[in-house]
Structures are given as structure tokens and as C-alpha cells.
Amino acid sequence: MISPRYFIALLLALVLLSPLGIDLFLPTLPYIASGLQTPVSHIQLTIPLFLLVMGIGQLVSGPLVDNYGRKPIALFGLGLYLLGSALAALAINWPIFLTARIIQGMAVCCTAVVAFSGVRDRLEGDDAARAYSFLNGSLNIVPALAPLLGGVLAHYWGWRAPFGFLFLYGLLLMIIVYKWLPETRPDSTHRSAIFPARTYASIIKQPAFLAFTFSIASALGMVLTYVSLAPTVLMAQDALSPFSFSVIFGVNGLWIMAVSALANRIIPKCGRPFCLLLGALSMLIAGVILFSEPYLLAPAILAHWLSYMIPVAISVAGLAFIMGPATSYALSPFQHNAGVASALLGFIQMAGGAGGSLVVLLLPLSPYVALAIMMLLGGMLATIAWLTSLKIKGSLTSLN
Template sequence: MRNFTLLLLSLILLAPLGIDLYLPTLPDIALGLNTPVTTIQTTIPLFLLVMGLGQIISGPLVDNFGRKPIALIGLLLYVAGSALAATASGWPQFLCARIIQGCAVCCTAVVAFSGVRDRLDGDDAARAYGFLNGALNIVPALAPMLGGVLADAFGWRANFWFLAAYAVFIAALIALFLPETRPLDTQKVKGLPLAQYWNILRQPRFLAFAFANAGALGMVLTYVSLAPHVLMTEGQLSALQFSMVFGANGFWIMLVSVLVNKIIRRVGRPFCLATGAVAMTTGAVVLMAGVLLLPGSWQTHWLLYMLPVAIAVAGLAFIVGPATSYALEPYQQQAGVASALAGCIQMAGGASAGLIAMTLPVAEKSALGLVMVVGALLALVAWRVSQSVRGTLTSL
């Protein structure tokens, strides 16, 4: 089971690598493509928006044709998109490359979450999702530093050649070692399963947990999208300093995720959802208190941004595993479709929140604080719904 989980993790890593590896090089990409850096920043939420919407299509494909073939198709698309970005001569080509990468990741993400649902249930599934979420934070901890080193040595295009090489390597591992986990009684569909999607969307339980994940992701995506400007432009951090601060937060989420897995065993998933809501609320309060109460000369210090972010992303660690397992639990025979719909709501909803926050006529920290509050409210709704789900506590 450990090797199986690691293979799924290698697929999920394609998404954060596609974001975090090139964060420190955004100014260089903008200069190289003769495009404003604010325009390049929009490729972060657009990447996830495409990833979310694309899962509506990739979900049925995973159930119809199996997990392994769709994973390999996604990896080939990722190679193509990365190579296109590495050779981009202008903004249109770079944007097209990012869209192709988003389409690729929507395939691999559905395969990964369907694979967990195929093999695990209940608290075991929640711990698996929590492990994947925690391990994912190795990427924001290390990828910005790797991206900075590659860019310094070979230019920003080297980051995308690295992504292409990684996808080729993972494709070989998947082809050789990933078992096909699609259950024999999986319900196949023709075309887009609109009726199945509608039946799932009619379930308040599913919506509550899917939107809790969307709120948490929206908070993180807003933080990530605004971080280069807040920390490097306003805070005057160097690319290396930015990578270290950003990476420390990634390790922090990883540690909290390990703690969450232990807490699930003792007190169950509802407690984790409530804790996540409290953490995100606290992060918003600390962030706005710093903006409103501290002197203007302190406002550009990186701690006034990263300390409340660290509190809020701890809430993310408490929310994602339990909410994902609750959302997918009733759909063993529709794991691909349900995973796709949950992923679409999470990614598209989170990306939309990030895009809206970036366009609001308010300061960056105020926009992030608002998204934190919305995420906390959605987590609180999920906690209330979890009270009516039987079997949520693990015996002491």
C-alpha cells in the first residue's frame, strides 16, 4: 500500500510543481516575454481553473477506460505543455502552454483521488488524503529554491524543461508499476454523465464538503498568487529569501498534516473540521489586526503576511483530508465521476476566489483576509453537516 500511495503522490505533485517551481522567476518570465508581471501572475489561478473544469471530462474517462491509461495520457500532455512553455516566444504561446498543463493535471489528479477511493474507506481514506496533502507541502517548501537555482544557472526556461523531464520519469514508473484499481462494477457512462453529476450535486452533504475544500484552496491560492508581490516587491525580499520563507511555510503545513492524521484516529473528522474553521478565522483576525493596529513602517515586514498565513494554512491541513473523505464516501461505484466533480468544485471554486480577490479594489492583505473568512464559514458549514453523518468518530 505504501508504494501505491507514493505512486499516487507522484501524480498529484504535478500540480504544485507546475505552480511553485516558477514562482521566484515571475519577474524574469515577464521580462523575457515582454509582458507585465501582473499578467504572468494570472496564469496561477488560470492553471487551476482549467484543472478544475477539466475534471468534469476526465472523471468519466477514468471510470470508462481505467485509471492507468488516463494517467499516462495526462503525463504526455504535461510533457507537451512544459516543452511549449520552455520554448515560448510570447505571451499567447506561454498561456497556451499553461492551459495544456492544466488539462494534463486534471487527468492525473482524478486518477490519484479515485485510486484512494478504490482501496480505502472512512478514517483510513481521510488519513490517506491527509498524507497526500501533507506530503504535497514538500513541493512549496523546496520547489521555489530549486526553481531559483535552475533559473540562475540556465535561465527561467530551464524550470519548464525540468517539469517535462519529471513527467517523462513518472510516466515510466506509472507504466511499469501502477496497478489498475478500477472496480469491476464501476458504472460506465456515454459522453458527459450529466445525470450522474446532477444526482451528486443534489446532495447537500457532498456540496458542503466540496465547498469547504474550495474555500480552503481559495485561501491558499490567493496567498500564493499575492506572495511574490507582497514579499518581493513590497517587502524587498530577494528571490532566495522569498524561497526560504515560502518553503518554511510548506514544512509547517507538512508537520500540521502529520498531527492531523493522529488526531483523526483519536477524536474523528468533525473535530478536525471545526478546528480548521477556527484556525482560518484566527488567521484573518491576526492579519487584519496587523494592518489596522501596527505602524505604517511595519506594514511591509514579511512576518505581518506570513504569520497569519501560517495560522490559516494550518486550518487547511485540518480541513482537506476529512472533507474529501466525507464527500467521496458514498460513491464507491462512481469514484471517478464523484472525484472529478469534487475536484472541479475545489479547483474551479478556489481559482475563481483567487481571481476575484486579485481584482478587488482593496489592498492585497485585506483581500486575503476576506477569503480567509469565507473559507472559515464554509468549513463551519461542513462541520455542522458532519454532525449528522453516522460513524464519524474513531473509538478511543
């Protein structure tokens, strides 16, 4: 049997499919738009659309994971990822590219549910929280390196090259999963309908599940808004080069990873409620700073990239403290429906985060105000999650 360390690493490789599908081509947005003869705003909208499809698709992939096992659905998702990546690399117009991105979103909804169900299958309580924190923290090596890698690939081989890379990564991972991913679905797992409306309804009726899940969704919405607006703010408004943008974007990813490692150490010492409170305060403080800056700072200072990135750094630090504890609290009671519960969490997380991000992106708001709104919303919902955790502290183990 594969060791726990290698098992988590394999789950991480599956989870990486999602951020790679977003961050790898960020520096190439203008080139894709030019190559497909479409406005760059169309290409930008594929980022939240990708996550929206991923979230909705999990409502179906979750029951499939419980019914047919983790490994078969992982392989099916990887097959879809190969198809979507190849189609994006070969796209000759906007409709084909859009279709490719939708297929990629459908693919990662399968692999994400497999990864989070796998953690729930083998770990509980603080151990599960630390595993989720590790997964979410390690994911930020992608924002640290992917834009730079995507920029290099596009520089030498054109904007299609990053999607060729995604195809090769998916192919390699499919071989690894086929040979080494163990089937972790418990024998006691309850089979369900393709769309188990009653099971979903019973889970949604639990206020604690909603409190933790909405805190995750709002945090993701904040990050998605930042990712969507960062190229415009840093490259257009602040006049940074694509290389400088990739470096700054990457350093922020490494920062999240470092804070996530710190959160992993704090969880067993101070507890999950403390981490939720710390995350909520960080997001609230960041939102207040970013919202106030246009009114308090001189135009020359406001035009510097640090005025945007310092509040972002504070806010994403809060994200690192929220994700692991909130995810473990949300999924802990559902040992016999881990796939379905993970799917519902993923749907609310992705659809809610993407939906909130789409709303603020479409409103006539400045990039600073739009992102500040998402930070403040995330901080308020994380505060509700913290208050909820105080009420159930010490009771989750008995529900497993």
C-alpha cells in the same frame, strides 16, 4: 501487487504534477515577463487559470477514468504534461506561453482524478481520510523546495530551465506509471457518458457533498490567493530577495506538512468532525488577525514579513485539518462512481477556489484585505462542513 505504501507514493508522484506546475517558477515570474516582453500580471494570472482549467477538465476526465480505467488516463495526462512543459520551455511570446499553461492544466486534471480515485478504490472512512491528509500534507514539500529549486535552475540556465525540469519529471513518471501503476478500477464501476450530466446532477443534489466540497474549494482559494500575492507582498512590499522569499515560502510549506502529520494522528483519536472544527477556527482567527493588522499595527511593524506570514501560518494549519476529513466525507458514498465523484469534487474545488481567488485579485483591494476575505470565507464554509459532519457521523460506512 504493489504494496499500499508504494501505491500511495506513486499516487503522490502524480498529484505533485499540479503544485510543481505552480510553485517551481514562482521566483522567476519577473524574468519570464521580461523574456516574453509582457506585463508580470499576465504571468501571475496563469496561476489561477492553470487551476481553473484543471478544475473544468476534471468534468471530462472523471468519466474517462471510470470508463477506460485509471492507468490509461494517467498515461494520457502525462503525455499532455510533456507537451505543455516543452511548449512553455520553448515559448517565444505570451500567447504560446499561455497555451502551454492551458495544456498543463488539462494534463493535471487527468492525473489528479486518477490519484484521488485510486485512494477511494482501496480505502474507506478514517483510512481514506488519513491517506488524503498524507497526500495533501506531503504536497507541501513542493512549496518548501520548488521555489528554491526553480530559482537555482533559472539562475544557471535561465527562466526556461524550470519547465525543462517539469518535462524530465513527467517523462520519468510516465515510465514508472507504465511499469508499476496497478489498475484499481473496481469491476462494479458504472460506465457513464463523456459528460454524465444526470450523474453530476444527482451528486450535486446531495447537500452534504456540497458542504464538504465547498469547504475544500474555499481553503484552496485562500492558498491560491496567498501564493499569487506572496511574491508581491514579500519581495516588492517587504523588499525580500528572491532567495529569502524562497526560504520563507518553503518554511511555510514544511509547516503545513508538519501540521498535516499531526492531523493524521489526531483523526483516529478525536475523529474527523473535531479536525474540521479545528480547521474552521484556525482560518477564522487568521482572517480576523490579518484584516485587523493594517488598523492596529504601526507602519514599521506592518512592513515586516512576519505580519503577513503569521496569519498565513495559522490559516494554512486550518487547511491541513480540513482537507483530509472533508475529502473523505465528500467521496465516501460514491464507491461505484469514484471517478465521476472525484471529478466533480475536483471541478468545484479548483474552479471555485480559482474563481474566488481571481475575483479578489481583480478587485481594488490591498493584499492584506484580499487574503483576509478568503480566510474568513474559508472559515465560515468549514464551519458549515463541521456542522454537517455532526449530522452524518457514523452513517457514512453504511453508504459504501
